[in-house]
Amino acid sequence: MTDTTTSQADAITPEFATEAKELISHYPVSKRSASLPLLHLWQNHFGFIDDTGIEWIATQLDLTPVNILELVTFYPWFRREQAGKTVIRVCRTLACALAGSYEVKDKFCQAVGLDPHEEHHGFGCAPPTSADGKFSVEFVECLASCGSAPVALINDDLVENISPTGVSAIVEKYK
Amino acid sequence: MASLLQPPHPKERRIIFGNISKPGYAPDIETYLAHGGYESLKKAITMKPGEIIDMVKAANLRGRGGAGFPAGAKWSFIKYDDGKDHYIVVNADESEPGTFKDRYILHEDPHQLIEGLAIAAFATNVHLSYIYIRCEFPKAAKIVWNAIKEAHAKGFLGKNILGSGFDLDIYVHQGAGAYICGEETSLLESLEGKRPYPRIKPPYFPAVLGLYMKPTIVNNVETICHVKHILAMGPEEYAKMGTPGDGGTRTMCVSGDVVRPGFYELPCGAVTLGELINDICGGLKPGRTLKAVIPGGSSAKVLRAGEVFKLKVKGPDGQMIDKDTPLLDLTMDASTLQAAGTMVGSGGVMIMDDTRDMVWALNNLNQFYAHESCGQCTPCREGSLWMSKVTTRIIDEGARPDDAKNLKNIADNIAGRTICAFGEACAWPTQSFLAKFPDEFEKRVV
Structure with a gap:
């Protein structure tokens, strides 16, 4: 599943390594606690986490690679494949569903050229991604903004009170 | 974020949300200080740690995360001088469907949380603390981290806080999209860098064997924020706002089929469900009738419109008698909702009308x-x-x-x-x- 043609670890910069050290220093009692911070750092930097990323993080924390891999396969946030440049996470849970999030998600898929029925396999797979690599769209569980439903997290931005007719204008902003 | 704060309803009492969504209020420390910030911490460091815990107990503060455990009792499980390291971990993993209050505190008034946390740490001999924020709040993590640095620069965190000899470091730790991490022992496993499988209790009560197997307090964001206000107004004043055993205010997050969804900070037990829906949230949408209410986050048992509950109340001669209480007359406090077979939980009220399946x-x-x-x-x-x-x-x-x-x-x-x-x-x-x-x-x- 991982792209093996290039190794992410070969592309580590000194700045990246310094940032990793800084994160590890936040956990003076146990380095292992820095597992999630380093995974976030890696995914934010490279877009996904390949085998060399798992090995590199394990080495920094005096762990074996499986200690890191078992986190990547557990947490829905992490992925082992490249996703779209913009990731659209539409909230699926009750308050948003009552406010029309299923229709909103379909509209997002259509607006970026994805089949709304394409399945997201989870377990580290990237969410369905448009052919040009610009967008991924997925359902996520409650984003804790039920009072302004339906909502989506688009990259780092929370977009609220989304109407199906407003979707294409939202997508335009991220093109 | 859209402001969901409506003009205050006469029954509201804004303590935690006093400044949130107010025009001109920013999350930086200068704004916070201009609004009386860190005064409670200055007071706390002149007190004995035990006095602070007694105040939190007297305030009848219950946890606002869902389980509703009395906060003062939780803190008093930590033995101040047992020679062990202690930790406080703030649960900012807000992910119970229906609940969206902590999101606003973290984004708009982070110093309120940091001040409350510093007071709690001083009271329980904690020198290292983590705020566990779900990664779906990426901006909140940056805002809170920036607030921590500001507080350090002003001497409210770090070594020898305000000359008291007390040291405290706080770090932000981000989750990775798993609801289970809101369960406190799962959260601790996650913070230790392990697969976040909850721990079995006994023996792994956080107060005994918590983070790194040391005595640990895990508190919700809103719970910790209440602490500074308890010190500021005194526990008696604070407790008086609520009901016996459920002091202070509680933020109710209302979503679903009402005219004005949003968050409303109300003295515990100040309103009935009917007042909350019809009076405060503007009722149901035109032409609709009520069908169902989930009163305390998605895990709370659903209630049906028209239900009548037999609740124990004090009769004229002091005896406890059964009283028929219709759904909309249920008081929104911990004990009433428990008696009705559900719970106030994390305060997430979801309303469904007659069009819903x-x-x-x-x-x-x-x-x-x-x-x-x-x-x-x-x-x-x-x-x-x-x-x-x-x-x-x-x-x-x-x-x-x-x-x-x-x-x-x-x-x-x-x-x-x-x-x-x-x-x-x-x-x-x-x-x-x-x-x-x-x-x-x-x-x-x-």
Whole structure:
């Protein structure tokens, strides 16, 4: 599943390594606690986490690679494949569903050229991604903004009170 | 974020949300100081740690995360001078469907949390603390981290805080999209860098064997924020706002089919469900009638419009008598909702009107729990998925005559048979939707 043609670890910069050290220093009692911070750092930097990323993080924390891999396969946030440049996470849970999030998600898929029925396999797979690599769209569980439903997290931005007719204008902003 | 704060209703009392969504109020420390910030911390460091805990106890502050455990009692489990390291971990993993209050505190008033945390740490001899923020709040993590640095620069954190000799470091730790991490022992495993499988209690009560197997307090964001206000106004004043045993204010997050969804900070027990829906939230949408209420986050048992509860009240001669209480007359406090067979939980009130299909609503929640079960305990891992598959099939193909019985059987075999309370959380919706809306399941039998 991982792209093996290039190794992410070969592309580590000194700045990246310094940032990793800084994160590890936040956990003076146990380095292992820095597992999630380093995974976030890696995914934010490279877009996904390949085998060399798992090995590199394990080495920094005096762990074996499986200690890191078992986190990547557990947490829905992490992925082992490249996703779209913009990731659209539409909230699926009750308050948003009552406010029309299923229709909103379909509209997002259509607006970026994805089949709304394409399945997201989870377990580290990237969410369905448009052919040009610009967008991924997925359902996520409650984003804790039920009072302004339906909502989506688009990259780092929370977009609220989304109407199906407003979707294409939202997508335009991220093109 | 859209401001969901309406002009204050006469019954509201804004303590935690006093400054949130106010024009001109920013999350930086200068704004906070201009609004009387860090005065409670200055007071706290002149007090004895035990006095602070006694104040929190006297304030009758209950945890605002869902379980409602008395905060002062939780703190007093930590023995100040036992020679061990202690920790406080703030649960900012807000992910109970229906709940969205902590999001606003973290984004708009982070110093309120940091001040409360510093006071709590001083009272319990804690020198290292983490704020566990769900990664779906990426901006909040940056805002809180920036606030921590500002507080350091002003001497409210770090070494020898305000000359008191007390040291405290706080760090932000981000989750990675798993609801289970809101369970406190799962959160601790996650913070230790392990797969976040909840720990079994006993022996792993956080107060005894918490973070790194040391005595640990895990408190919700809102709970910690209340601490500075308890010190500022005094515990008696604070407790008086609520009901006996449930002091202060509670933020109710209202969503679903009401005219004005949003968050409302109300003295505990100040309003009934009817007042909350009709008076404060502007009632249901035009032409609609009430069908169902989930009063305390998605795990709380659903209530049906028109239900009448027999609640114990004090009669004229002081004896406890049963009183018929219609749904809309239920007081929104911990003990009343418990007596009505549900809970105030995390304060997330979800309203559904007569256009809603209860099997569809239950299926939505079942899919949530099936997705979020951590998989450690078989009854929950398998059962949550079975319940989700059955309700999905009922919607797609119609119900079989024994579906309702089977669903109840599955749910009954999860609750009470798992390591953590997720078992109950995922069983209660199915149990209560079946009990309260049996007709909706029956009419789907083909």
